[in-house]
Structures are given as structure tokens and as C-alpha cells.
Amino acid sequence: MDRTDGAGAPAGSGLPLAWRDQSHVLDRLVTAVWIFDIDHCRVVWANAAALDAWSAPSLAELQARDLKADMSPAVARRLRQYQGDFISHDATFTEIWTLYPHSVPRPLEVRLSGALLDDDRMAMLCEARDEASLQPEALRSADALLHTKLMISLHDLDGRTLYCNPAARASFDTPHQDLPSRFLHRRDYERMMEQIHSDAEAGLIAEVICAAGQRWHELTARSCHDPVSGRPSILVSETDVTELKEAEALAQSRAHHDPLTGLPNRLAMPARFGALVRKAEQRGARIGVLFIDLDQFKAVNDTLGHLHGDGVLMEVARRLSELRCEDDAVIRLGGDEFLFLATEGPEEPDRVEALAKRILERLALPVHGERRKLMVTPSVGIACFPHHGTNAQILMQRADLAMYEAKSGGRNQYRFFDETMRNQREEELELLADLREALRAGHILPYYQPRYSPCTRRVVAVEALARWMHPERGLILPSEFIPLSEKSGLINQIGLTILEQAVRQRCEWQRQGMDVSVSVNVSLRQLCEADFAATVQRILEADGCDPRRLELEVTETLLLEENPAVARNLEKVRLLGIRIAIDDFGTGYSNLARLNEMAVDCIKIDRSLIQGLPRNEEIVRLVIAMCNFMQVTIVAEGIETLAMAEWAHRHGCHELQGYFYSCPVEAGQMEGLLRGEPGLAQPARTRAWIGDQIGRTRIVTAPA
Template identity: 85%
Template sequence: MQTADGTAGPPRPALPRQWREQGGILDRLTAAVWIFDIDQGRVTCANAAALEAWSADSLAELQSRDLKTDMSPAVARRLRQYQGDFISHDAAFTEIWTLYPRGVPRPLEVRISGVLLEDGRMAMLCEARDEASLQPEALRSADALLHTKLMISLHDLNGRTLYCNPAARASFDGPQQDLPARFVHRRDHERMMQQIHSEAEAGLIAEVVCAAGRRWHELTARACHDPVSGRPSILVSETDVTELKEAEALAQSRAHHDPLTGLPNRLAMPARFASLVRKAEQRGAQIGVLFIDLDQFKAVNDTLGHLHGDGVLMEVARRLSELREEDDAVIRLGGDEFLFLATAGPEAPERVERLAQRLLERLALPVHGERRKLMVTPSVGIACFPQHGTNAELLMQRADLAMYEAKAGGRNQYRVFDETMRNRREEELELLADLREALRAGHILPYFQPRFAPGAQRIVAVEALARWIHPERGVIMPADFIPISEKCGLINQVGLTILEQAVRQRCAWERRGIDVSVSVNVSLRQLCEPDFAATVQRILETCGCAPARLELELTETLLLEENLVVARNLEKVRLLGIRIAIDDFGTGYSNLARLNEMAVDCIKIDRSLIQGLPRNEEIVRLVIAMCSFMQVSIVAEGIETPAMAEWAQRHGCHELQGYYFSRPVAAAAMENLLLGDAGRAGVALPQGWRPPSGRGRIAATQA
């Protein structure tokens, strides 16, 4: 078909046979009647009244209009819904529509039904009545219902669907879906109806069945009357909030899961525990709360890097998950701490301790770096529900206490909570509170123990050892408060206050004519502070102390550390002229290459080796030979008898230190000893040993 100007026109409409036969009669009707081809978006036929309603000059002109061009998506969806309803169950609808012929609005009340075209496709038969008398508000509300994305539906009290706007029709799982069938969970529908009966309206978020599957909708429902029948009805408006619910679920998941391992985190623990408790109570089972802390994990991060550390944590999470059974839970608390909630039924109450033993076996991980290998092991503390408590937080605290007992017992083992642990913990907390006050009030003081040179038979240096002078408990030894200091992060403060006081005391002695070196123990945590060397330099300069008169004692285990910060600090203090000593040498793994790299000045043989004489004489002689080969000063610690002193001197030890000469004493007593008044110092020197006399200067050079 061609238009007058020769261009191709719309395809010839396949008119229904009934229209061809009754077209003349239809033209006589005052009601506008037309057929709309939904697929093509064109009017295929129209009576005279319809041509007038569409402001069309002729049927051919109306047929040439492509009505899809200005059709809104909402109207297009609605027409597709109509077409499906005509095909499925020969539906018919009456609605208020507004046509826009030549841009002029024309409100009509339209009855629409399905009609088959000659080629078998389903089209739409429209019968319209002029609604120009309707109020503008009514017209606008009808148009808004057609275009809005808000799903509006009307139902009778039995839930039968009376009306759906296009958005609701698109959402409903079929045109006959009733209101109760809309809800995935029947309880949501019942809750909504109860609210409507009691308050005449209801609001809720529920999972609903839609044409697209299950979705989350926010529903608002209110009691009303059907405007057609006048019967009580329910008007429901719905908004799809699936994306919001999914975002909330994702945020909830992220908030309750560890991003590195994928395990539930500390926030998820109460809910997991409560769920396991409900099941355990039904079965008469117990729940073991296993608190797991990785030994030596900090060394992995410090020496091999955090990527290695993350790899270890992921591997631990994987192995723990492999051990988990159906009624168990594995949780990462943070850092290198994990929690294993293990259910042990009445038929196997020993399962918790068997599991703890398996954890020790499965979590012993060798970690390889480029130049070294470390072994990470677990320390495990156990508390059980209901024996040790019924509250999740309390059980965690008690399992944590048991874990610290496992660490204190040598690590790589497990301990089960008992009340003595709680008592010790309470004492520890009380001691910790006192320790903070002691640091503030200056109650942490250095005591000094002399080092004697057998060749000169006199004191050549003193070692500063921390003592806590408690106002009620008296003198507290380092073994009782240093571990607490390390655990609570106060060790750097303790170390710094002893270092400052020891250097200040050495300078005070020098002003009194006593020239003696002082050695001070330094912890790994102090050396890990980037400004440690600068702090030591500041103390020396403030007190006016010569760097050569200060010696820093490091433990032998520090030789295992390949920490860049530690290495830089040691290099800087060496450049200042400060001496470096290795304390407690001979009991651990000694890397001689590292000793040479560090260029240590002094090695102190551990007291356990000296006190093992003569049983382990060959070992001690070998240690002395190694030290002599490195050309360092050798100090024998733990000298308590004349035989020990005589053996150490005869086999080449340059200095001797131990109770045979003097216990650690306060600064005033040590000053008396340095000035030659052993009686006033409270020290009984061994026969044949000569203290310094008068107020002369005491040699500080090592023998």
C-alpha cells in the first residue's frame, strides 16, 4: 500500500470478519468503537464516532498513525497485560483513559476486551463513552494509577483480587492471584489482617510471590469499601524493596563476617552461640568454647611480612573449618585469635578435649620465608557450657584465661578453665592497676648487681635489674610483674624508667668519684620502637653519660629476629659507642653469623649452664670456646659457690656475676659496696676478693 506521495504506508489491517460484516451498523452508533492492533501499535478500524474521538480526517489517516511513537512505557506494559489476559481467560476491563489526538487531551470511559484479527493475533476492542464531565482530580488520579510504579490492588475480605493497576498487574503471579497466595510466609498475611481488623490499617515488609519470583515488598494496607459493590474491601499499595533488603543483608553479612577468612566475626558470636545452646539443651549436650591464640604469629608479621601473616590466618581458618561438624561454629575474633564452639553430646562428652588435641596437631604450621623458617603453634583455652557458665561473654572470658595459662605453661598446649585461674586473674588485674600507679609514682626502681673481674679482683660493672617497691607488698620481683607489663603494653614504660634511672645513677656515682659501667636489659618491644635509638641518645645527653659506660643487654632469642626496625636501632646505638651484650647465652638457638653481624661486645653465659657444673662441663667449655673465638668479653652468670667461681676463672671467663658476690641491692647499698664499705652495703664478700678502697675511681674497662 502506498500513500498519495508514493511512500510506503502502514500494512493493510487484517480486519475481523465481524467488522467487515457489521461496519455500517457500527457507524450508526454514538459510542466510539475501534480495534487497536497491540503488536503494531495502530488502530486497524474505527467507526465514525471513534474517528471523531481521535480527531481523524479519515480511517486511512487514523490507520497511518504509529501510536507507539509517543506511548509511555507504563501504557505499553499495560497493553501487553491486557493482551495476555484476553488470551488466557477472555478478560474485559472498564477504565478511564485519556487520549491525546493531535496533542489535545480527551478523557473517555473505555470498556476493553479481546478480539482476534483475521491472521489470528489478539487485538483489543475498545468501546468508549465521553467522560468530559468528570472532575479534573478524578481524571488525574486515574492517569496517575496507570503510570505510577507503585503497585495498587483492591481485594475483598476473602482475599479475592478485584482490581490491579498496571504496576500491580505486572507484579502479580497471574491475574487471578489472591491476596493470601501473595505472601511467601502465611504468618505475614495473618499479621497484616490482624492489624487491619484491630487498627483499620497495617504496614509491613514481607517476602511475596511475584511473576519475577520471590521479592521483598513494603506493603501498606487499609480497610475500605469496593466503590462498585460497596462491600468491605482491602486496598493494598506495595513498593519493591528487594534491592534495599539485599543491600541490608550484604551489609549485615559484611558486618558479621571477617573479610580475610570469610569466617563469622566477634559480632556474630552471640547469635551463633545462642543457636547452638538451643540445640544443646534439647539434646542434653554441652558446648565447648575453645579460645585459640597463635604462638609466634607476631614474629611472622614482623620478620616475613603481613602477606605471609595473612596466608597463615587463611590456612588456620581453612583447617579449623575442616574440623567443624554440623553443630559447631568457627569464629575469628580478630588478629590471631579464633574461637571454636564445639558441641559434645551426652554420648561423647570427651569430644571437646579430643578436639583440642587435634587442634594442636592440625594448627602447628611451618612458615617458610626466603632465608628462614618459623613454626606457628596454637595455645588453646577451654570453658564449657553449662559447667563454667551459661553466658557467652563469660565463657569467652574464662576460655581466654585458660588460654593464657596454656601460654604461661610453655605454649602449644591446651588448658581447661578452673576457679584458681580466675583468682589469679583477679590478682593480676589488681596488680596491673597498682603497676600503672607505680610507674606514675616512681615505685619501679633499679637494683644493682656487681660484676667482678677475677684478674683485678674488683667490680668493673653493675647490672641494673628492675624492682617494684610496693607500699603494701614490699619488693616485687620482675618475674611477678614483667609478664603483666608485656601483656598490657607497659613494658616499654618499665624499660624506659629503669634505663633513665640507671644512667642517672651512674652519672651521680661518677660525680662522687666512682667510675663504673652500667648494663641495662632491653626488650624486643623496646627495640621495635622506631625512635628507640634516639630516646637512648637523648637520655645519655641529658644525664651527661659517656656512651661507652652504657651496655644494653639483649636476650639470645633476639638473634632470631630479622626485623628491619630492630636492626636499624641496634646499628644506631652501636654508632653512638654503646656496648651490646647478649644475655642468657647458651640455652637457645644461637646464630653465630648473626652474632658477628651485630658485632656484640659481651656474651653472658646463662646461669643454668654454670649451675649445672660439673655435670655439663663439656658444654660450658664449648660455649666459652665459641665466645673466645669471637673475641668478646665473657661473663659467667649464676656464680653461687667458690667452686663455680674458681672453675669459671680457670676456664677463661673475664667477669663473674652471682649471689656468691652479691645479690641485687638498692642504689645506696651498691654505692657503699663500690666505696669499699661492704658491711654497710650488707654484703659479705668472699675470702680473697678485694673490694675497691676509699673513694678512688674504679676501673670501668673490661678485663
């Protein structure tokens, strides 16, 4: 019979049409039965026992409740899973659920099955038995399994699925997906099972196949028993770590790739080399390690800017990649250094050398700026596996040595490593260690060479030249240690210590009544330092030196550089009153416009032109005429004979410098020359000549 609830609604309202004839029977059951509309999250019908379970005064009041308002996302996902399983294979489930009518917990054991509504939507039929006698721990564990994001599943030893919590059910590709089919790689499953059989538990990170596609899961598996059948089983808990693995892969990729060129970087080199070695050993091939350094690249950065420099590096990377075959690798080591790992099989015995020639051709790059054009070329050093070594780092070091030989030989060429290079390198490293100690101990000293004025017949200036007094090897000349200091970055420190000592010595001579100017060589690296001019000013002020008595000598090659930092420093030191001299003039291309812009005070004609007299007399006369036109002081270097001295004086050179007057000497000997002691440091032929002459070129001190 029909029952009317307190709101007047018939007891059968909300029931599917096919069930309404049995509504009076359902209403008399002591088992709580209700139908839940999964789509709208509302109870559409409940018997009297269900109203009691929900603490509802009437069916209408229970139907009016919006159960979605307090529903957790985990429960909502679980209900959608139920709905899908009801539709796909008429599934049934028995679980412990806790209702919360008016926020009061009501634990129930509920059998869940599908119920088709009149509009053909799938709802859920719930048959509940009171589970108030269950222990709190059991209720809480059941609730935790429902809400946790941890995927928990139970499987028999053959991998068939016995149970999935909601999170695992959402992850599994199908409701009954077995455990082996979860793994993308069968070996991961087999490895896990081996661990379980030996240790009763296993842990691993593996790629799995699930509803979301291919993912990375961290799995923990333990041997246990099925609580229903008592048979041995496997309990698996899983966490999705795909985002973490992707982040690790991205970080790994970034750590092992150069962000500018996209090439593998220095960190990637050992792995790339190892992979190529394994392939080469199978083929009986060898591997050429080609160390590539760009010539004149610093000039691109300094004169055209780092954007131009980056463009050159990207173009180099592109061209090298075009030369790469399948079993090769191109690596950017940093700066303007690249590594090409080339496989040379038995069928192509000369491939490495042919490749080196191609690299020389392909990397000869003209670089255009707004006002000038530069040419970047490569120097290439080559070491081969296994002939020159089997270790990646050793091969790279030996290729590096060969590359420096290529640079020393004139650049834009390649060299193969040989043992003499290693011996040279070891000597160089030993010398470099000694050089660092020499700077610390004050063994780098200025020697002084006079500049003689034939008109006034006196020394008007001295040039400070770096010398190294080695405690064991004695005097070491600049030709041995200056190139090493430039390569190692110590040239700035050497230049600074010579400048400080020369200025201090000049002030000491001044206090003794000997007024003489001092000239000091400065390198391009020093002039590129932003604070160079300020450093010079500080040195002058510390010793109270007249800036007009200091001359800085720069090489003619600086005329080719349009470096803003160099230009600013030269302008600042000139404003201090310091003179600028061009050293070794006439040995290279002279940009006359640039020379005028620099407004130099002195030009020193290179010794090679003077010593080529009289063969190249016309060239030297042309240089002198140009210098006279610019109204600068002209110094003839390399004067070694009376004939040279007389020719230079007769043709208008203002000052003469060379071994004819004195070789570079230490400060004490120079002081003797300044005091008027002729011939103290001259070679025998010079001393004899000075003694025989009527004093017209006798070295005398300038008046105070």
C-alpha cells in the first residue's frame, strides 16, 4: 500500500517506474535502502529504515538535501567510477561508508549496485547494514582509503586485481587491469617480483600505463594475504611522480646543454664520449677529439659587442652541426671553445684530418660591424682514441695542447698531438707556478733602457721593461714569460707591478736631482679594464709623481681596435697629463685616421725598420715624414751602430734607443748612467766608441 510522508508526498515518488508496485514491500524492510541520483547528488527515494539512517523526518526533507555541498572530491570521483562500472558491466560493490546526517557520523556497510531511472540515467541502489560495532580504527582506515590520493591496490600472485581504492581505480586503464599490464617495460615488473620473492617487499620508480596515458609512478609492493580468501597476495601503493621526473629531465637537459647554441656542454662530454667509444670498439674505429678555439673572437666582443659575439657563436655551432655525422658529437665547452668528437672507421682512414680541413674552411667567418669588418678563424688541436689515450679528459687535454700549438704556429690551422707538446706543457705549467710565486715574492722587476737625445746630448727618458729574477734560473727575459702571462691572465698583474715600481723609481731619481721621464708598456688587457685610468691616477698620487713625466706605450695593433673601454681609458690618462706613445710602429697596418683620433704624443719606429737600413731607407723616411706631419716626438728603436745613430739623427729622429747606448739595466746601473758615468752598461764596442768620440753622443744626465 502507498505511504504518505509528513510533507504529503507519496511513498513511491522518486522510485523507478518498474519498482513502484513493490514500494510497500521495500518500505517495510528493516534494511536501509535508498536510491542515490549520482548526477544530481540527491537521494531520490528511501525506505523508512533509510530515513532513520539519514536522520530524516520525511522523504521530502531528505530529497531536498543537496549532498554535493559537503561532498569531498574523492567521494565525487568514486561515485563517478561506480556509475561507469554499473553501466559497463553491472558491477556491485560492498564497502564501509560513513554518512554524516547533521554532521553526526553514521558508519554503515553498504552494498552498492546500479538502478536505472525513468529518464535512463544510471543511479545507485544502496543497501545498508548498521556497522556501529566496528572498531574506530577500522572505520577510519576505510575512510582514509576512500579519500587518499595514494593509489592502493591488491593483486594475487598472478597479477589479477582483487581490490582498488578510488585513487587506484581512477588510475587503472580498466577496472580489472592486471598488474603486469600496468608496466610499460616488462623488465620493471619482473624486477619488482624478484625483489618481492627475495625480500617480501620492493620499491621502484617505473613507467606505467594508466587511464591518463603513460606516466611515471613510484611503487611500493609488499607480500601479504588476501583477507577474504587467505591466499598470498601483493599489496601495491603508488604515487604519480611524473611532474617530478619531467622536472628532473628538464633540469638534466638544461644542465647538460648550452643555452645559447643548444649544443651539449662540458658536463655532457663524458657520456657522449663513452657512447661513441662503445660503438667505435664494435666497428674497430677510432675517435678524433678536435679541440676548436676561435681566433680573434675577443676582438669581436670588445669592438662589436656581445650580441655580435653571440651571433658568431650560434653560427659556428650551426656550421659544426652541419659537418656532424650520425656517430659524431659537437660540444660547446664554454666561451669560444668547441669540441668535435668524430668517428673514423676502417673504411675512411683519413676522415679526421679531412674534417679538420673542412672546419678551417667552414669557420672562416667575416664579421661585419657598423664601421669595420673582422675575420674570425679557428685553431684546431686533435688527439685520437685510442692512440693518444683512452680517457676523455686526457684526450681533451692533449687536443687542447695541440690547439695551442696551432695558435703558436700562426693560427687558422690544425695540429695533431705529439709527446713533445706534453713535455712543453709540463714545463709551461712549472714556469707558470714559478711566475705566480715571483709576483708574490717581488721577483718581477723593471729594467731600464735609456732614450738619448742627439740634439741635447743627454738621456731624456728611460723605458721600463719587465724582467724576472728567478732564484734558480737567474734572469728570465720577457720573451719567455710575457706570452705565458697573457695566456694565463697574469699580464695585468705584471703590468701593474712594473708601473708601480717605475713610478716610484722615477720619483726617487727626481729627489736625487735627476729629472728624467719614464715610459711603461701597457697591454690591451690592462686598457680594457674599466678602472685602469683610476688605477694609474692612484699610483701617481701615492708617490707624488708629475703625470707629465710618465709615458704609456701601446702597440700599433691597438690602432686596429675600436674598443670603447680602451678609448675611454686613453682619453682619461691624457686628461691627467700623461703622454701616449705608439711602440713598434711600422710593423703592421696603421690606421692613420685612428692614429689622429688617439692624439698620440710619441711614435717609436720599430727596430726592424731601423736595422733594415739602408735597404729600406725610403720607407723609414716616409714614416718619419708622416710623424713630422703629425707633430709627434719620433724615437728610433734598435740603434746598434754609429751609422744607424747618425742616419736617424740626420733624418729627423728626436730620440734614439738601442744597445748602441745601453742594453736594459737594473735601477742601480741606470742611476750610474744618469749621473754621467758613460759606458757603464754598454757592450765593448759601444764603450770603445764612446771613449773615442769627442763627446757628441756621450751619455750625460739631464740637468735638474
